Amino acid sequence: MSDTRIKLEKRDLVGGGKAKRLRRNGYIPAVIYGQDMTASPAQIKLPDIKQFLAHHGKNSIFTVEFAAENDFSALIKDIQYDPVKKDIVHVDFQKVSLTEKIHYEVPVKVIGKGNVEKDGNVIVYQLDSVAVECLPQDIPSYIEADISNMTAGHSVTAGQLKLPPGVKLITDPNSVILSITGGGKLDVQVNKVDEPVVPVGEEGNVQAERV
Numbered sequence: 001m002s003d004t005r006i007k008l009e010k011r012d013l014v015g016g017g018k019a020k021r022l023r024r025n026g027y028i029p030a031v032i033y034g035q036d037m038t039a040s041p042a043q044i045k046l047p048d049i050k051q052f053l054a055h056h057g058k059n060s061i062f063t064v065e066f067a068a069e070n071d072f073s074a075l076i077k078d079i080q081y082d083p084v085k086k087d088i089v090h091v092d093f094q095k096v097s098l099t100e101k102i103h104y105e106v107p108v109k110v111i112g113k114g115n116v117e118k119d120g121n122v123i124v125y126q127l128d129s130v131a132v133e134c135l136p137q138d139i140p141s142y143i144e145a146d147i148s149n150m151t152a153g154h155s156v157t158a159g160q161l162k163l164p165p166g167v168k169l170i171t172d173p174n175s176v177i178l179s180i181t182g183g184g185k186l187d188v189q190v191n192k193v194d195e196p197v198v199p200v201g202e203e204g205n206v207q208a209e210r211v
Contacts, residue, residue, distance in 0.1 A: 004062040006052060008032060011041035028088050032066060034095030042066060049091060059139045064093065073098055075136055096136040103170055104139050105129045108177055112148025121152050122181045130158050131170035138166045145177055152182035
């Protein structure tokens with residue numbers, strides 16, 4: 001865990017139109033919830049969250065300064081993006097205890113695709129992340145799926161992924177992450193890691209994609 005700190009401000013502007021106004025003023029609407037804490041509307045300066053993500057990524061633990069609360073540890077639970085402009089439109093923060101395990105979705109990073117595709121095989125993606133249980137400070141940035149030596153007819157299941165020490169798989173181990181079929185040049189994608197699904201946003205009537 002780093003000594004990184006994020007300052008959240010109490011948010012009084014709640015609702016679609018007010019959230020848009022907040023964004024125009026350089027803030028991102030947010031919510032903070034979690035361990036022994038009622039969900040509270042918050043806001044964070046856009047440069048602050050962008051700088052944090054650029055330097056630490058989404059899965060890092062940090063210290064939160066928020067209103068009259070004592071400083072506490074937290075992580076980013078969810079980020080919503082505008083599907084067209086790719087701007088951040090909302091962030092969910094979760095208060096955590098460094099001594100209590102939590103469930104968290106970790107992206108799967110596929111490596112070795114070049115070796116598979118050069119033979120004209122097609123990679124069919126089924127899952128782009130898996131749920132794990134671990135202490136907050138042990139959450140990996142991603143979990144690798146190495147397919148460099150695989151050929152048509154092979155598949156990768158959640159149970160075949162190599163997890164770091166202290167990390168337990170929650171996703172059904174029989175769930176297929178991807179499969180390889182012969183023939184064709186195209187890379188068929190379903191919920192690929194770098195191209196997430198696009199659900200409806202929660203604030204401002206913005207169509208938002210979750211990462």
